Amino acid sequence: MDAHAPAHAGEEAHSHPKPATYLKVAVILFVLTALEVLLFEAGRGGLGASVRPIFEPIVIEVLLVLSAAKFALVAMFYMHLKQDPKLLSNLFVFPLLLAATIIGTLIILMSYWRVVGAK
């Protein structure tokens, strides 16, 4: 047994964050979502033609980073992975890495076949 693993559900509850922490996370999530939409607008010229060339090339990369940050915040604080036993994190992280690999591999494979097909 993990030395830090709580023996009972009741003990787990004591190690979970307080409502003030949950509120801080909620505010950060809201701000990150607002940033995503602002970036989308800047990338398509909705915030003026002058800023479009700056943001258009980096929209996808920054959106992925912001999305990953939001994902991590919810998993760590709301799903309590930061406080709960490592076994639960492993049960989540391993399939998550596998999922990311599947998405990446399929995109690369389909792009490759598109290039080969075009020749």
Added chain:
Amino acid sequence: MSDAAAHAIEHHTSTGIDSRKVAIWTLIGSECLFFASLISMYLVYKGKSLVGPLPHAESQCMLHGHMQACEQIFEIPLVTFGTAVLLFSSFFVVLALYGAQKGDRKMLIRWLSMTVLCGLFFIGMQVYEFQHFYHKGLGYSTNLFGSTFYTLTGFHGSHVTVGVIWLSTLLVLAIRGKLPAEKSLNLEIAALYWHFVDVVWIVIFPVVYLMR
């Protein structure tokens, strides 16, 4: 609650973690792979539709029996609001769980009700969106975008619906006084499922709606 009854609720396992919690995390892990396949499908077919309507651009599409110009189909402000509501529902359910663990029934019922309302709003938004898109000429088999979009967001919406039903049953139990602090793990498991539905949307929102 008697000591014997409280003892019966606790599940002592070799890992020291309740088996139900391990089970929900295993389910969540498998769901990651399920949604990864749907997101891959959407990304692989992105930009390959031969006819409109398209998500971010004007196009030619078949509407009322003949080809005509169609405007872009997404309404970002509405979906952004829906996304914010779903994010806040995750905040509300952790407050409900905090109340349940502390034995604060008022707090539990207040925040769990808010969570269910947020879930219902999100489902309503998605039903409106699907109906709106259909009237703009985007059916399930209109083009590749329609097929992949409805499949991905439809499966997510069905998961939200399951979550709302699950949380509603717990809300009824809480109102009847049948969700004491000793049984708070029941809510924690439902909340984990709800948060997963939220994190899936955190990925779907930028990938589907914001990436052009």
